[in-house]
Amino acid sequence: MAVYTEVTEAALRGFLADYELGELVALRGIAEGVENSNFALQTTGGSYILTLYEKRVDPAELPWFLGLMRHLAAQGLSCPLPVAGRDGVALRQLAGRPAAICTFLPGNWPRRVRPEHCAPLGAALATLHSAGEGFRAERPNGLGPRSWTPLLERCRDGGDAVQPGLIAELDGHLSGILADWPVGLPRGHIHADLFPDNVFFLEDARGSPRVSGLIDFYFACTDTLAYDLAICLNAWCFEQDFSFNVTKARAMIGAYQALRPLSEAEIEALPVLCRGAALRFLLTRLFDWTNTPPGAMVTRKDPLEYLKRLRFHAGAKDASAYGL
Ligand SMILES: Nc1ncnc2c1ncn2[C@@H]1O[C@H](COP(=O)(O)OP(=O)(O)OP(=O)(O)O)[C@@H](O)[C@H]1O
């Protein structure tokens, strides 16, 4: 569940008085999502998403996230556009939390990824990467390679209870990944969490899915562009039995490359970028798994799903494993 903070009707009406959005019609808590409290907000002016930022987001970083979303939307990317109050300010306070209203995006995220989703996703990722150009401020990736050693340390005590031998195996993967990690690849603003639940689709007249919007930019940062593709290969191209679907990968990478061709160095680095991406999600999930007190309102996700992915990538000799 992801409504951590309740909002009273009186507080909401007072909050909305600072906007030009008309009168409150309805507010509904959204159960999906892990990080923040999200509400579907309806006013006489239209439909919006109200987000209250919870403790896992650093309030000092919110202006960067909202600024990036504003920039991307201005470049024509379909992503939530922060709505400013009458005073021109989008980041405000509600129920003791930083809060913002964003535009509502139509569409649904795919509960079951089909190969037909992967080309539009690859194109949307390349579009996002080029739309980010020109947004000057940078945000370092707090969950990049430098964070993985301390994160693994914090999982050391509880990790083997999740699976015997897990920590020793991760020690081995981590040192190999850090030794092979590429430097000097093209950089830019990346989404860094573009999982299926952050991508909305609508079907066109022929029943083919097309991307209608990208959401949840709260892990976005400035990092290696091809690392974002590696995250998507992890999140979109494995089947439920954790076999890798090279047809999905080919469709995704092909559509990405049609808009932003990868360099030789990026292609060569793809296996280690995929290993790093799998390790990043494994570690944050393992941290949540081993450090979440019972009853805490954090939806834990299975870290071992990412161990299976990591093992696949560790066995990839080169980018041909991804259909290149
Ligand atoms: N702009 C939007 N338009 C339509 N629906 C949205 C929008 N933003 C969020 N939602 C809805 O809210 C849900 C949760 O949003 P989101 O993924 O941003 O939550 P979160 O808790 O911040 O992130 P996380 O996925 O990291 O847990 C989405 O699945 C979607 O249903």
Ligand SMILES: N[C@@H](CCO)C(=O)O
């Ligand atoms: N996409 C992340 C959750 C944070 O958004 C995961 O699946 O571990």
